[in-house]
Amino acid sequence: GSRTTAVAADRHVTAVSDAGLPRTAVVGVLGGGQLGRMMALAAANMGVAVKFLDPQEDAPAAVAADQTVGHFRDAAAISGFATGCDVLTVEIEHIDADAMEAAGKASGVDVEPTPFTLRTIQDKFLQKQHFEAAGVPVAPYAEVADEASLQAAAASFGFPLMLKSKRLAYDGRGNFVVRTLDDLASGVAALGGFSHGLYAEQWAPFVKELAVMVVRSRDGTVKSYPVVETIHKDNICHVTEAPAGVPAALQAKATAVAEKAVACLNGAGIFGVEMFLLPDGSLLLNEVAPRPHNSGHYTMDGCVTSQFENHLRAVLGWPLGDTSLNCGSSLMLNMLGEADDGEGVRIAHDLMAKAYKTPGASVHWYDKAGMRKGRKIGHINIVAGSREEGRQKLAVLDPAAADSLR
Ligand code: ATP
Ligand code: MG
Ligand code: MG
Numbered sequence: 001g002s003r004t005t006a007v008a009a010d011r012h013v014t015a016v017s018d019a020g021l022p023r024t025a026v027v028g029v030l031g032g033g034q035l036g037r038m039m040a041l042a043a044a045n046m047g048v049a050v051k052f053l054d055p056q057e058d059a060p061a062a063v064a065a066d067q068t069v070g071h072f073r074d075a076a077a078i079s080g081f082a083t084g085c086d087v088l089t090v091e092i093e094h095i096d097a098d099a100m101e102a103a104g105k106a107s108g109v110d111v112e113p114t115p116f117t118l119r120t121i122q123d124k125f126l127q128k129q130h131f132e133a134a135g136v137p138v139a140p141y142a143e144v145a146d147e148a149s150l151q152a153a154a155a156s157f158g159f160p161l162m163l164k165s166k167r168l169a170y171d172g173r174g175n176f177v178v179r180t181l182d183d184l185a186s187g188v189a190a191l192g193g194f195s196h197g198l199y200a201e202q203w204a205p206f207v208k209e210l211a212v213m214v215v216r217s218r219d220g221t222v223k224s225y226p227v228v229e230t231i232h233k234d235n236i237c238h239v240t241e242a243p244a245g246v247p248a249a250l251q252a253k254a255t256a257v258a259e260k261a262v263a264c265l266n267g268a269g270i271f272g273v274e275m276f277l278l279p280d281g282s283l284l285l286n287e288v289a290p291r292p293h294n295s296g297h298y299t300m301d302g303c304v305t306s307q308f309e310n311h312l313r314a315v316l317g318w319p320l321g322d323t324s325l326n327c328g329s330s331l332m333l334n335m336l337g338e339a340d341d342g343e344g345v346r347i348a349h350d351l352m353a354k355a356y357k358t359p360g361a362s363v364h365w366y367d368k369a370g371m372r373k374g375r376k377i378g379h380i381n382i383v384a385g386s387r388e389e390g391r392q393k394l395a396v397l398d399p400a401a402a403d404s405l406r
Contacts, residue, residue, distance in 0.1 A: 025316055026051060028085030028109070030072040030100065031092035032061030034366040034376060035292045035308075038300065039091055040065035042308035048316070052091075053081045060366050061091075075099035082107045089113075089269060089315045093122045093290055094168050112218070112315040113267025113290045120265065121290050124174075125166040125199040134264040136257065136285050139276070140202040146194055150184055153200035163187040166197040171376070172235020204284055206276035210244055211295035212258035215270040215310045218317035223310075224259060225303060225323045227251040230274070230295050231404045236374070237294040239394070239401045240332045242302060242325060245387065250281065257283050265290065270311040272296055294334065294376075299323075301362050301381040302330025327383040329390035333401055335378040337371050344371035348378070354397050355380045361393060 027043065029036050032054030040061045043050040050065040053072055061067065070077030072095040082088055082103035088111045090100075101115035111118075120130050128141050142153045144163065154161060159181075165174030176187040191198055209232065213225040229244035230237055244251065258273035265271065265288070272293025274286040296307035305313075305321025313320055338347040348371070355361040365378040380397060384390035395402035 025049070025086035026084060027312060027315060028053070028081060028088045029061070029065070030078070030081075030088070030090045030095045032056075032059035032065075032067060033091060034060050034368075034378075035091035036061035036065070037063055037366060038297075038306075038364070039292065039308045039311060042306060043312055046309060046312060048312055050312075051081075051085070053077060056369065058369070060368060063367065072096065073099075075102070079103040079106065082109050085109050087112055087315050089311070090118065090291055093118055094170075095122075097122065111267070113265065113269045113271075117265040117267050117290050121288055122168075123166050123197075124164060124169060124287060125197070127287060128199070128201075130264065131261060131285055131288075134260075136261050136264065137283065138285050139204045142200050144188070144194065144198040144200045150188065150194075150200070154178070154181065154184060157200060157202040160203045162201040162203060163191060164199055164201060165191050166199060171237075171374075172232070175235050204276040204286075205279065206284075207279050208244070208246065208277040209286070210246070210254045210275045210277055210283070211240070211293070212255055212273050212275075213270055213293060213296040213299065213307050213323075214258050214262040214273060215307070215314050215320055215323065216262060216268055217314045217320050218268040221320055222259060222262065223320050223323045224255050225296060225299060225307070226325055227254045228295050228298070229405070231401075233404075234374075236334070236336065236376075238334055238336075239404060240295050240298055241387070241390070241405055242298050242330045245405075246277070250277070254283055257285060261285055261288050268314045268317070270296070270307050270314060294332075294379075297364070297379050298330040298332040298381050300364065302327055302383050328385040329387045330384070331382040331390045331394050333380045333382070333394060333398055334376060335380065337373050337375040337377050339371070339373055341371055344373065344377075351380070351397060352378075358382070358393050358396050360384050360390075361397065 026049040029052040032052040037060035041064045044064040052061045055071040078099040097115045097119040104111040144150045161178040163176040178187045209230045211228045216222045226243045228240045228242045231239040262271045272289040276284045292307045300306045337344045360383045362381045
């Protein structure tokens, strides 16, 4: 059942005394999916009080935090939720940023990262414009508002062409790969038509996708996690490997691009920066997430401090934890629903059973309501002494996933 209880503040060290730390706080989180759940689990271990706002009763985060049932795009729900929080943050960027800003002002609660940052990122077209203006390299892109601008984009970018929804995109669900002139119309239709708000991106002929998690505390301190290679399957993150198998100079360059991108946003918290590595060794920014990110899940087992703990430390203005690897190599395998209902559960359990037999592998289950094909239901982290050892362990769990890294 749902839980709408008040935060039991006296159970949390940060709410009863400052314990020598800069702030005492209840952290209010908009959204309570798997990212909120893993944030809440980290908070529970830290003695930090968290409550969260999510429309789905008994959302995944309810395992370790108090839920207010309401939508993160409902201004009244956000305003009520803000009361009693000392800082507001998100686990999803698709929130009502104006309402969050107003609620923060009305109740004197800081929003981290800032509403400006959330507003800029939640519209992927605005995000592209913002990064381009700041000199961060991005793939050529253009707004697609009607037949004429669609044809113009196709003529200038060629094929394949990536058609994208500006808003509410995740797991590639707002993307459509247009392979020929004949596919243009079906692409527009598949994404809800011109009125939905679309743009086109030139295809990035990447040799690898890289990602870097960057965390910034309230005092401006910035730390970056190792550069990760990400492998996507059907537009959804499938496997990550840290450190990425690229030369040190390229790792430094990717870190610099990621830190530059985060420097043009403001506010505290963790950011996931996705990049394309092109054949000539140059990098393009794909997008930034203003929150914990799938490419940072490995940090729960593979790094000294997880991305979830560091996000909380950052929004609280606490010292940031160590972002370095605690092992030679760390991999993550996403668990996606393979089928609806029972068959999907059986396949997931088989994979989990293999993980429990593999030394160095840890299961992270999201406890979502119902099994559905293509839905993120959990992930498996692997820690190993070396890249080869990590890949061998991955091959035991999922040979095709291991092959995709070679
Ligand atoms: P996320 O779940 O990461 O928020 P999203 O729905 O916002 O995903 P994108 O990150 O825009 O989607 O794209 C998903 C994937 O599609 C990328 O990681 C990449 O594999 C591929 N992709 C996106 N844009 C391009 C492009 N311009 N050229 C080639 N591949 C692309
Ligand atoms: Mg995205
Ligand atoms: Mg993405």
